Amino acid sequence: MTNSRMKGKRGELEVCTLINAWTGYEVHRNLDQTRSGGSDIMGVPGWSVEVKRQKSWVSDWWTQTAAQAMRENNKPVLLYRLDRKPWRAQFCACALGTSIHFMVTTNIEDWLRFIAHEKETVQQVQQV
Numbered sequence: 001m002t003n004s005r006m007k008g009k010r011g012e013l014e015v016c017t018l019i020n021a022w023t024g025y026e027v028h029r030n031l032d033q034t035r036s037g038g039s040d041i042m043g044v045p046g047w048s049v050e051v052k053r054q055k056s057w058v059s060d061w062w063t064q065t066a067a068q069a070m071r072e073n074n075k076p077v078l079l080y081r082l083d084r085k086p087w088r089a090q091f092c093a094c095a096l097g098t099s100i101h102f103m104v105t106t107n108i109e110d111w112l113r114f115i116a117h118e119k120e121t122v123q124q125v126q127q128v
Contacts, residue, residue: 004054011053012040015079015108018087019044022112023119039068041079044115045122048074055083062090062103079108 012029019027019041027043041049048069052061061078069076075095081087089111093102096114 007053008051011081012051014053014081015041015049015051015087018108018112019049019115022109023116025115025119037068037071039072039074046074046118047115048072048076050076050078052078052080054080057082065090077111079111 009029016027016029019025023044025043025045027041027049030038030040030042032038039048040051048065050061050065050068052058057080061080062076065076065078076091077095078090079087080090087108088105089108090103090105091111093100093104096104
């Protein structure tokens, strides 16, 4: 396995650990992603999670993320970390329940807080 593929795998495992710790979701890497496509991380309801761990920004990451989410009928989120930088999350503001469409880029913890809140809200509705 090449260094860049190992870096990507480590990034995906790191993101799985973060999502599990913040939300309790039992998420896992999609091991068939290169063969049959699909999100990098499975198990976050309603979201198509793409993970990138690279040295520098690649302009087509968002296009890939949005296309994958559309195929899965989910909301797209791109979680990425550039070398020596913290994890970031990029998604459309419409995922927050607004009717406007613009890109939101924030630290990964803010997105994880939103996902945890979303999960809590769904559980409360199901109890009613």
